[in-house]
Amino acid sequence: MSAVTKLFGSFAALNGIDLSVARGEKVVVCGPSGSGKSTLIRCINHIEKHDGGSIVVDGCILDHKAANVDRVRREVGMVFQSFNLFPHMSVLANCMLAPMLVRGLKAVEAEEVAIGFLRRVRIADQATKYPSQLSGGQQQRVAIARAMCMRPKIMLLDEPTSALDPEMVKEVLDTMMELGARASVDGMTMICVAHEMGFAREVADRVIFMDEGAIVEEGAPEQFFCQPKTQRARNFLSRILH
Amino acid sequence: MTADWVSGYGLQLLWGVVTTLSVTLMALIIGTVFGISLGAVKIYGAKPFRYSAEVYTALVRGVPDLIIIYLIYFGGTVALTKLTGRYVDINGFAAGVASLAFIFAAYASDIFRGAIKQVPRGQFDAAHALGLSRRAAFLRIILPQAWRLALPGFGNLAIILIKQTSLISVIGLEELLRASSVISGATRQPFLVYSVTAILYLIMTSFASWGFRHARIWSNRGFA
Amino acid sequence: MLEFSIMADALPSLLKGAGLTGRLAVLILLLGMTIAVPLAYARNAQSIWLHGPAKIYILVVRGVPSLLQVFIVYYGLGQLSFVRSSVLWPVLRDPFWCVIIALGLNSAAYTAEIVAGALRMVPKGLLEASQALGLSWFQTQRKVAIPLAVRAALPAYESEIILTIKATSLASTITLLDLTGAARLEVSNTFAPYEVFLTAGAIYFCITTSLSWLLRRFEERLSTDHRTGERSAKKLQPVLPALTNH
Numbered sequence: 159m160s161a162v163t164k165l166f167g168s169f170a171a172l173n174g175i176d177l178s179v180a181r182g183e184k185v186v187v188c189g190p191s192g193s194g195k196s197t198l199i200r201c202i203n204h205i206e207k208h209d210g211g212s213i214v215v216d217g218c219i220l221d222h223k224a225a226n227v228d229r230v231r232r233e234v235g236m237v238f239q240s241f242n243l244f245p246h247m248s249v250l251a252n253c254m255l256a257p258m259l260v261r262g263l264k265a266v267e268a269e270e271v272a273i274g275f276l277r278r279v280r281i282a283d284q285a286t287k288y289p290s291q292l293s294g295g296q297q298q299r300v301a302i303a304r305a306m307c308m309r310p311k312i313m314l315l316d317e318p319t320s321a322l323d324p325e326m327v328k329e330v331l332d333t334m335m336e337l338g339a340r341a342s343v344d345g346m347t348m349i350c351v352a353h354e355m356g357f358a359r360e361v362a363d364r365v366i367f368m369d370e371g372a373i374v375e376e377g378a379p380e381q382f383f384c385q386p387k388t389q390r391a392r393n394f395l396s397r398i399l400h
Numbered sequence: 401m402t403a404d405w406v407s408g409y410g411l412q413l414l415w416g417v418v419t420t421l422s423v424t425l426m427a428l429i430i431g432t433v434f435g436i437s438l439g440a441v442k443i444y445g446a447k448p449f450r451y452s453a454e455v456y457t458a459l460v461r462g463v464p465d466l467i468i469i470y471l472i473y474f475g476g477t478v479a480l481t482k483l484t485g486r487y488v489d490i491n492g493f494a495a496g497v498a499s500l501a502f503i504f505a506a507y508a509s510d511i512f513r514g515a516i517k518q519v520p521r522g523q524f525d526a527a528h529a530l531g532l533s534r535r536a537a538f539l540r541i542i543l544p545q546a547w548r549l550a551l552p553g554f555g556n557l558a559i560i561l562i563k564q565t566s567l568i569s570v571i572g573l574e575e576l577l578r579a580s581s582v583i584s585g586a587t588r589q590p591f592l593v594y595s596v597t598a599i600l601y602l603i604m605t606s607f608a609s610w611g612f613r614h615a616r617i618w619s620n621r622g623f624a
Numbered sequence: 625m626l627e628f629s630i631m632a633d634a635l636p637s638l639l640k641g642a643g644l645t646g647r648l649a650v651l652i653l654l655l656g657m658t659i660a661v662p663l664a665y666a667r668n669a670q671s672i673w674l675h676g677p678a679k680i681y682i683l684v685v686r687g688v689p690s691l692l693q694v695f696i697v698y699y700g701l702g703q704l705s706f707v708r709s710s711v712l713w714p715v716l717r718d719p720f721w722c723v724i725i726a727l728g729l730n731s732a733a734y735t736a737e738i739v740a741g742a743l744r745m746v747p748k749g750l751l752e753a754s755q756a757l758g759l760s761w762f763q764t765q766r767k768v769a770i771p772l773a774v775r776a777a778l779p780a781y782e783s784e785i786i787l788t789i790k791a792t793s794l795a796s797t798i799t800l801l802d803l804t805g806a807a808r809l810e811v812s813n814t815f816a817p818y819e820v821f822l823t824a825g826a827i828y829f830c831i832t833t834s835l836s837w838l839l840r841r842f843e844e845r846l847s848t849d850h851r852t853g854e855r856s857a858k859k860l861q862p863v864l865p866a867l868t869n870h
Contacts, residue, residue, distance in 0.1 A: 205525050231531040242526035246544045255540065256530035308530060461786075462829040464793035466804055467821055474817030566689035570797060577692055584699060591700035598688045598696065605687040 171197040172208070173371035181311075182345040184338055186358040186379070189368035190394055195351045196239070198368065199314045202349065203234040216311055232260060235310030239317040241297045243289040243304070249276070250285040253304045261308065268307075275303040279333050295326030299333050306337075313341070315350040331357050353398055355383055367391045409583045409593075416579030417600055423493065423565045423575060427500035428558055434501060435508025440538065442513045453509065460506035465499075465567055472499040473571045496568035496575075500561060507557055515550035516542060548619045555612030559605050566601075576600060630819040634810045638820075641806030642827050648792040648802060651724045653785060656731030663732060664739035678736070685733035690726070691794050697726040698798045723795040731788055738784060742777035743769060775846060782839045786832050793828075803827060 171194045179185055187195045200206035201213060204220055204227045213220040215230045244252050253272035257263045263271070276282040279299040281292075289297055298318055305313060318334065319327045331354060338361035341348050352358060358365055358379050365382040367375040367390075375382065375391045386392050441453045460468065473495040480488040519542050527537035569578035580597040584590035666678035685693070701707045701716050715721045746769045754764040796805035807824035811817050 200525075203529055205528055228531065228533065231528060234529070236526075236529035238522060238526060238529075240522050242520075242522040244523065244526070244541055244545075246548070256532060259536050259540070260531040304530070314529075458833070459825075459829060462832040463825045464790040464804060464828060466793045466796065467807070467825045467828060470804075470808070470811075470817065471821045471825065474811060475821065478815075478817055563689040566691045569691070577689065577695070580692075581695065589703055591696070591703040594692060594696045594700045598684075598692055601689060601692065602684060602687040606683075 170371050172201070174211070175371075175373060177366070177373065179347060179349060181347055182342070184341060184348040184361050184363050185350070185366060186362040186364075187349065187351045187366045187368060188353055188358070188394075189374075190397075193368045194371040195368050196316050197371075199236075199316055199349055199351060202312070202314055203231050203236055205236070232308070233311045234314060235305035235308055235312070236314045237298070237301050237305050237316065237318050239321050241289070241294070241301045241321070243297055243301055245289055248286050248288055249281070249292070249300050252289070252300060253307045256304070257307050271307050271309075272303070275306045276300070278306075278336070279303045293326060294322045295329045298322065298326075298330045302330075302333055302337065310346065312347040312349070313337070315348070315352070317351045317353075319352065319354065327354075335360055355399070359383065367394065369394070409587070412579050412583060413576070413596070413600065416574060416576035417604070419493075419574060419579075420562070420565045420576040421604070423496050423500065423568065423573070424558075424562050426497045427504055427565075428561060430497065431501035431504030431508060431561075432554075434505035436512050436543070438505055438509035439512030439516060442509060443516055457506045457509060460503055465503055465564060466570065468503055469496070469499040469567055469571060472502065492568065492571050492573035495571060496565070496573050500564055500568070503564070504557060504561055508554065511550050511553035511557065512546060514553075515546040515548075518549050519545045551612065551616050551619055555609065555616070558612065559608050562604050562608060563601065626819055626822070627816065628819075630814055630816045631823045634807075634814070634820050634823055637801075637806050637810060638803060638824055638827060641801055641803040641824075642831065644795075644801065645789065645792050645803040646831075648720075648723060648727075648795055648800075649785075649789045652727045652731055652788055652792065655724060655728030656735050656788070659729065659732035660735035660739055663736035664743060667736060667740045668743055682733045682737055685730055686737075690730045690791055691797065693730055694723060694726040694794050694798060698722040719795070719798045719800050722798065723792070723800060727788070727791055727794070730791075731784065734784055734787075735781065738777050738780045739773065741780075742773035745776050746772045778839075778843050778846065782836060782843065785839065786836055789832055789835070790828070 173194075175194075175198060177198075187198065189195050197206055201208045202215060204222075207222060208220075216233050218226055218229050220226060220230055243249075244255070247255065250269065250272055253276060254265070254268040257268040257271055258265065273282055273285065276285055279302055281296055281299050281303070284292060284296065284300075289300065292300065302318070315334065319330050322330060334350070334357060338348060340346070348361070350362075362379045364376060365379045366373055367382065367386075367388075369390050375386065375388050377387075382391070383395065386395060438453050438456070441449050445453065473490060473492070476490045476495055476498075477488060480490060523541055523545065524537060527541045532540065565575055566577040569575060569581065572578070574582070576597060580593050584593045587593060663678055663681070666674040667682065669675050669678075697716070698719060707713060707716060716725075750768055750772070751764055754768045755761075759767065792802055793804035795802045796808055799805070801809060803824055807820050810820045814820065
């Protein structure tokens with residue numbers, strides 16, 4: 159990803175971002191709200207159209223052509239801040255939909271895959287329920303399972319815990335840590351917008367700090383959290399730690 | 401007299417009910433498909449298409465249904481006659497269904513547009529993130545949710561449609577109203593015949609509104 | 625291709641028909657509103673003897689096609705001997721009055737539903753306050769409930785006006801030469817359905833569109849006055865100096 163810009167009207171949400179993430183690398187992106195972190199990862203699977211620069215995902219150039227966009231989205235999974243589960247489908251149907259429509263799996267195969275991942279997020283017993291019958295934490299775990307069912311090479315997580323009640327954050331974080339551990343085994347790349355330091359320390363290979371649409375600082379989690387180099391990062395850290 | 405009612409006229413009225421219901425159903429299906437497409441065009445379409453769709457709805461809203469029915473029936477006859485070179489009498493059923501579907505779609509498109517717009521944007525994002533095509537995202541994710549939101553307005557339109565079928569009696573199709581006019585003439589008891597007809601319409605519209613009320617309750621299951 | 629000469633030739637008789645369409649619409653709306661207000665009060669009433677019949681009337685009228693209602697009044701009533709012998713028979717034999725009665729009774733049901741809904745939206749506290757000030761029931765309705773309900777009812781009543789104009793085209797089915805009737809006559813003379821019906825449709829469209837534009841403007845003015853309170857402030861101004869004189 160080089161020199162990427164994104165404009166909302168005259169406001170530059172992303173202002174010349176250069177970033178490369180290696181296969182299998184686990185990156186945590188943090189920064190104050192409005193700094194462009196969400197926009198950044200929404201550009202990677204073209205949910206948000208970038209206005210300048212170039213983005214290459216898994217060897218495929220994202221050039222607004224439908225064929226390339228489809229190819230990238232097949233390999234990139236995403237978990238949203240607000241879950242975005244499909245309310246008119248059961249938990250199981252949510253997880254089976256894309257594997258069947260996009261990957262062309264048969265219903266039996268898709269169900270097997272779905273049950274497998276639902277079990278991993280420890281929610282398989284709720285498979286026939288509708289999303290509205292679940293708690294926020296459970297919904298977000300379903301959303302993680304749904305994204306995993308596509309067996310993505312790259313996983314994008316957009317503040318998966320920030321819309322949750324405090325008592326539910328832990329169950330989702332645990333799921334994400336497990337996801338990170340498995341990612342190391344499978345070689346799945348993870349890019350996660352998150353503020354939880356514990357999670358970042360445990361899982362991340364690298365932390366990226368963004369402000370005002372630009373990458374201000376990056377480094378190993380230990381170094382970033384203990385000895386931030388820039389004043390802006392120090393201000394930010396002091397605010398989230400207290 | 402009583403025997404006539406049971407055998408001949410009763411059957412004729414019943415046949416009128418059947419015709420009315422078939423016209424309603426056909427116009428409803430065609431009009432709904434057309435109306436959803438038109439609603440989608442109004443949201444996603446390129447400017448010239450969007451604009452034409454708006455003009456179409458405005459025209460139907462501003463002109464009496466009878467004029468539209470006459471235009472499609474007589475206009476269709478003239479067009480086909482010129483096209484084939486000999487006199488063609490256009491089928492009343494087809495013209496009736498076509499014009500009612502044409503009218504229905506104009507109103508339905510606004511209801512579906514409103515419903516589609518109410519579906520949260522995140523649903524589209526999630527569908528795209530999973531790799532679903534625009535088409536699949538619309539048909540599998542957006543439309544099923546929009547249906548629930550569109551149901552109250554859609555039900556009203558469907559009940560209006562049942563009543564609108566009476567208008568195509570003017571082009572000679574023997575639906576319920578036309579049948580009862582014929583019987584009125586034969587029996588010279590118009591008040592009686594038309595009152596019976598009114599009760600038949602009332603049964604159809606009440607049944608439809610009962611059905612839509614239950615459909616609404618059913619479709620809201622699982623939603624807070 | 626369209627022949628514009630036919631359109632031009634048909635125009636005078638179509639415009640004459642449009643005149644009748646306008647007269648019908650005005651009379652139907654007047655009759656409808658006259659019946660609708662008491663009907664709306666009956667519908668909102670506590671007593672089942674009042675709201676029961678009102679609800680049944682509204683349900684029946686709205687559940688049956690308006691064309692059938694026109695036929696019942698025009699063809700049906702003549703079958704009843706007491707109608708034929710009554711003083712009203714000359715009126716009920718005239719298709720003009722039949723359309724007005726049938727569609728007026730029809731419009732009354734729809735309008736009553738609009739008015740009743742608007743009256744229910746008036747906050748209860750305002751009515752209680754006005755009665756606490758010593759205003760009678762009639763005064764409360766006239767000074768508080770109705771002015772507030774009118775604003776609430778306006779958008780829905782606007783579309784009732786447009787629907788009524790469109791509904792007058794049903795008059796053509798019982799021999800009246802309103803805009804639609806005149807168009808049918810012209811078509812049978814010229815057999816040029818496209819030209820004539822398109823012209824008639826265009827006239828209808830001009831009438832309904834310009835009217836709904838005017839009504840929306842009117843409504844906007846009312847609602848902005850309401851929001852800023854400009855109008856009520858102006859009304860108060862001449863009163864205030866008078867007060868200081870005392």
